[in-house]
Structure formats: C-alpha cells, structure tokens
Amino acid sequence: MNETKEVEILLVEDNQDDLHMTLRALRKANLANHIQIAHDGAEALDFIFARGAHAGRKVENGPKLILLDLKLPKIDGLEVLQRVKGDPRTKTIPVVILTSSKEQKDVIESYKLGTNSYIVKPVNFEGFAAAVQDLGMYWLLLNLPPNH
C-alpha cells in the first residue's frame, strides 16, 4: 500500500467473499484505484486516526469514503462509526454502512451515530454488484464534499 497516495475509499470488511465481490464490483466500475482495506474495526481506526501501522499518515488526509461493515472482529462497525463521526477531523468523511443486517435497531443506531447511508447487501449477485457500484459512483463522483 502506498501511503503517500491519496486513499479514495476505505473498505472495512472481514468477510473475504464479500471483500472479493465488493472489490470486483468497484473495479468493474473503475472505482478501485485507491482503495485501503481494513479487516477489522481496530485496523480501520488505526488507519483513520493514523495510529499503529499507519502512524505516519496525516489524519486530515483521510479517505473520501468509508464503506463499513457492522459485524467486525475486535471493534465493531458501530463503534468505528461513532469514533469517526465524533472527531471533528473526520466527521465530514461520508460513511456508508454496507451490511447483511436488516435489523431495524442497527439501521436506527447507525443513523443516530451519523452514517450517511445504510445499504443492505443483497443476496442476489447482480443486485449486490449494482448496489456497490451505485454507491461508489454517488459518493465519489457525484457528491460534493466540503473543502478542507
């Protein structure tokens, strides 16, 4: 991973299958150039807040989009979301929850903590690919973030 290169998407996903399919979908949509992958919540937070393995990074130089699974080892997605949205340096980063959970309490909690979108991963392959591509397109290309 090239640390100096600007990361466009932080993809936090512990499931290799889902990771593979997500990356494939993003790749197909030409959105996979600058993707940082974290396999659990702790890794994600280390990257976002430039700690541990990513200590050299600048926090302000954050990703343009975070795709966040909820059920993660070590630190779960909701906590990651809470940290990101609770810190003034990172709270403007769009966070999209990408999860298998259809539970209402997850949806409600996520929005309370400030998520920008909540996407349920469809079981259907075409649906899943389409959803990932759409959200990547939207948040990276169409959405206008505030200037740092």
Add this chain to the structure above:
Amino acid sequence: MFRNTPIRQKLMAVSLLTSGVVLLLTCAAFVTYEIVTLRTGMIQGYTTRAQIIAANSTAALAFQNESDAASVLAALKMDKRIMVAGIYDNQGKFFAKFPATAAPGLFPARPGKSGYRNGHLEIFCPVIEGDRMLGTVFLQSDLSALTSRYRAYAWLSAFIVTCSILVAYLLSRTLQKQISQPILALAETAKAISERRDYSVRARKFGADELGLLTDAFNQMLADIGEQEHALREENTERKQAEDRLKASLKEVNDLKAALDEHAIVAITDAQGKITYVNDKFCAISKYSRAELLGQDHRLINSGHHSKKFIRDLWTTIARGQVWHGEIKNRAKDGSFYWVDTTIVPFLNDDGKPRQYVAIRADITGRKRAQEEAAREQARFRLIFESTPVGIAYAIVQPDGQYQRIINDAHLRICGLTREQDKSPGIYQRLVHPEDALRQQKLADELLGPDRTGKISLEKRFVKLDGEVVWVAFTFQRRKCADGNYEELTTVVDINDLKNAEAEIRQLNAELEQRVARRTVELEAANKELEAFSYSVSHDLRAPLRAVNGFAGIVLDDFGPLLPDAGRNYLERIRNGGQRMGELIDDLLAFSRLSRLAMNRQPVNSMRIVQESLDELKPLLEDRQIELRIGELPTCQGDPLLLKQVWINLLSNAIKYSRDRAPAIVEVGCTRDDGENVYFVRDNGVGFDMQYVGKLFGVFQRLHRADEFEGTGVGLAIVQRIIHRHGGRVWAEAQLNHGATFYFTIEGENQP
C-alpha cells in the same frame, strides 16, 4: 163613648149635658104650650071676627044684598093677614067675596069645618038669624103671625140655652176642679209610680173628703206595696243569684262534659250494665251506631282477649262502689280490635248502691301497637344481636363513670370469656397483646376527641386466658348522647382465619414473585438468545449465502462462455437455490420479529388499511381481471402495522390463488357473530382440501407446490401469530377448486 176621655172633660160633659137637656126640655115645653095657645087663640080670634061679620051680614044675606055683603067684607081689609074672605048662602052657594078681585078658585067650593089647611087658617062661621041659618062666612088667613112668633120663640130659646150653657160651663169648670184635681193628682201619682216603679212617691191630699180618704188609702197601699216590692226585690236578687250560680255551674258541667266528650270515649250504663249513654267517640271507635249500642251491654264489644277473672274482678270492684282502672282490648263492629285505657266510676244512690256506672276511656291502640311493635323490635334486635358473628358490646356510660352494658355471646366467644369472667374488673386489660397495647393507645390518642368521643378501628390481637392468640378487627366508638351520658359501641370480628389466610397468601405471593422473577430472568435470557440467534441468522447466514450466490454469478459472468450448457445450468440452479434460501431467511426473520415487537394498540380504520394494502399489492393486479368487492368494515382496536400485514398477506393470497379465474373475485367484509366482528377475505380461487386445514397456519407449511404457486409458507403463519397476539381467532373454510374464505376476529372487538 167617653170611656177614654179624661175625667175632667167627663165631669164637664156631664154637667153641661145635664143642664143642656134640662134647658132644652123646659124650652120645648114652654114653646109647645105657647104655640098651642097661640093657635087656639088665633082660631078664636078669627072665629070672633067671622061671627062679627056674620052678624053684620045677616041683613045682606037675608036680602040677598051682595054689595052690602061685600062692604061688610071690605072691613076686613084692616087686617092684613086676611088673605081672602067670602060668604056662602044657605045653600052653600058662593055669595060674596073679599077682596073683590080674588079669583073664585081661591075659595073652597062648599063651606066646611074650621081649621089649619094648606098653610092657611080657614074659618067657617054660620050666619044665623034666629034659628035659621042664612049662610056661612068664610075667612082665610095666612100664618105669618104664627111664623114670626115661632121665630121669636126659637131665637129666645136659643139665646136662653146658649147663655145657660155658657154659665153652666163656667160653673162646672170651677166646680169640677174640686173633684177632678185630687183624682187627677192620684192618677198622675199612680202613673208616675207605674212608670218609675218608685213606691216612695206619695199622693198629695187635697181635703178630708172621700177623695182625701181615697188618697190616704192609696198612699197606705203604696207604702205596703213599697215594702212588699222591696222584699220581693231582695228575694228576686237572691233567687237570681242562686239561678246564676246554678247556671254557671250547669254551664261548667256542660263544658266539662263537652271537654270530656271531646277527649274521651264515654259510656254510661245502668246498674245492670245496660248502656244508657254513649258519646260520639264511643260510636266512632266501636263503629256501632248509637241505636245499636243503647240497651246493649258491653259484651257487644268484648274481644275475648281478657280472662274471665279479669272481667269478674272488674265487676266486683265497681259493684262495691269502687273505681276500677285498667286497659281493655275491645272489638269493633268490623272485627278490628282496639285498646282503651278505662276508668269506671260507679255513681251511687242514697243507699250507697251503684245507680249507674260511667266509663271513661282513652284510645291507646296506637300506644299498644307501638308497645307491641317495640317488643317485636326488641325481639328482632335480640335475635340479630345474639346471632351475628360480630362481637358487640354496647354501654351507656354516665359522666360519673357508672355504666350499663350489654354484650353478646359472639363477643364473649371471640374473647374466650364466660359471662362471669366478663364481669370481673380489668379482665379486658389482661387480654391485650403486648405488641398492640401501645399501638391502640396511640391510635386512640390520635383519633378520639377531648372527651374520648369518636371512632377508632384497628386490627389487633386478643390473648385469651388460655394463652391462645386471636386476631380481631376491632372498632370502638364513643359519642355523647343528648342526655349528657355517653354511649360506647365496641365491635370485634374474628379475623384469625383471614389473617392466617392472608399470611399464607403473602407467603405464596412472595414465592410466586420469586418464581416470576426467576422465570423473567430465564425468559429474558431466552429472548436475548433468540435475538442473538436472529441477529446471527440475519447477518451470518446470509453472508455464506451471498458468497454461494455471488460467486456462482461471478463464474457465470466471467467464465460462462467456457462452460458447457449443463455446467451453466447447474450454476443457475445454485444461484436460484441461494436466492430462495435468502427469501426463506427473510421471511423467517420477519416471523420471529413479530413475537419480539411491542404491540401498539390504537383505533384502526379497517377500511383505510385495506385500501392501503390493496395499493401496495397493485403490482399483483396488473394484467389481471379481478373483481374486488369491499364491504363495510368497522373500526377496531389493534396495532395498525401488524393488522396491515394481516390484510396484505390474506389479500395477496386471495389474489395469488385466484389467478386462474377470469374474472377472479376477491371479497372483503365483516359479519357480526355472537357480538363479535368477524372479518373475512374470500376468493373464488383454487381453494384447498379441508382435510389439510390443520396444516394451513404452520410455518413453512404449504398446500401447493412451489412451481404451482410461489411462496415460502410463512404468510399465514404470520397472520395467525398477529391475530393471536391481538387475542383473536383465525380460521379458514375452503373447497378444492371452489375458493377459500379466511376469517379472523380481534379481541375487544365486541362493540357494535
């Protein structure tokens, strides 16, 4: 005629009348005599004159010398009163006349007799010569001489009579006073006395004559009368006074009797007991008329209530002349009974034997009834007092502390005391449970007023003399009576069993609460597990599914052209299987979520949610020929989201299973059955065999193959679960190929 004229006038009248009559008679006699004399004299006078003429005319007659005769007659002219005169010859033939001019008719045809005739005096005198009669002289004189004499007499008489009467009047006026005055005085006196009734007046005496005597006698009589009158008056006064006294006492007696009649029932019987008098009140109360009662004896109204001895004693008493007093029950004519308070007073005759009995009674029926009622009331009170399980003690306490008390057996029983023990002083203090003493004292201090009036109630224990402890509900109330005394009412109810039961219940409750708490913890844990399970199903089961599905898709996508047709087909099947499993998982999760969601009960407009459901199901209706019949649906109480799910599931089923029909008919409505609203959804679709109806509402139970009608078999299970959570029932009726009807009710839906 003079009866009513005054005596003075009578006297005057008597004297005047007497003298008048005497005078008149005298005058009349005198005048009569004078007139007779005058007339006789006149006849003699004129006869003499006629004789003279006759003597003078003898020659003329004898010689028939009429002129001589006439001259003889002419001498008569001296006498003015001679009216006519004539001479008749001896044959009676008229010979000469005077005056010569006199009409022959004035003479009588023949000589007649002398006398007064036709207001004239006619004189016939024969002319005689020797003894031969030569003729007759006739003279007729008027009576003016007589008339003037009569007038003179009349005047004279009148004058004399008038003068005499005048004199007589004057005389009698003076004289009568002598007689009339004393009489009048007497009369005046008598009149005055009779008018004034004053017998002290005396008549004045005018002389010692008979009138004087009369006056004396009169005065004496007056004196006597006066005395008598005085005596009489005194006697009268006395008698009057006696009479007044008698009247007054009579009136008093009458008034008393009236008062008695007004107040009391009065009857009088003779010595034999026969009724001789009854007053109105007696009639009124006995309802017999007076006529029916008089002559009867009192057996008529005998009620039969009293003993023979009672009646005998009564009669013995009054027959001895003693007053009897008592209360008697009588029977009225109509059979009703009445009570009278009776006093019988014997009236004795001179021998001391009862002559009659007066019975005075007062109606005391009301009092008697009140007494009887009071006795009954008392008996009732006693019955209640003694049979109630509530222990009662009631006391009247005088300000000095003396008291009277009644206490029932229940009270004694609860306290475990005998009546004797109850009376021993301070016994109740010994029964107080040590733990209650202070509490009761405190309560009394708080609730009772300054003179310990008011009410306290508490549950407390008695420690019986044998040591047994008994719980009672105890009340004590004390209030001041109008007479200054206090009344105290104590009630005790044995609540020992209640207390024991209460304790038992408390223990059971405590145990139950513990058990519930334990169960709740278990349940919560189970719920948590279930939740965790759903969560992991939701999350973890789907991930491998997605991998299966996804990578099958990727293989097809990326390497499809490399695979043989069969390989591609198998991969398709893998994908379909995965997809179907995903749907099953979704439905299963939805189903399990139903049990966990809290119900949100509120009024639900069924019409509206049916309409909303149909709107959501619109995609199913495309390219379908469906007739929707929506009936009236009442508002119900329930969770609108859950109920909408019911409608969606039932309607989508109806639409789905009728898709082979043209037109398909889906009917929605509500009927009332036994006070309950029964909603239904009916279709004319394929229906089902009723032998499988038991499987209909099971999870994943299907009556059709997936290639006939798609579905997971969860829809009706969801419907059943929702309806059960609403306390309702759901059931179905169908016939294979002839449609199905699903019914459901909702609890609390019994309002019209």
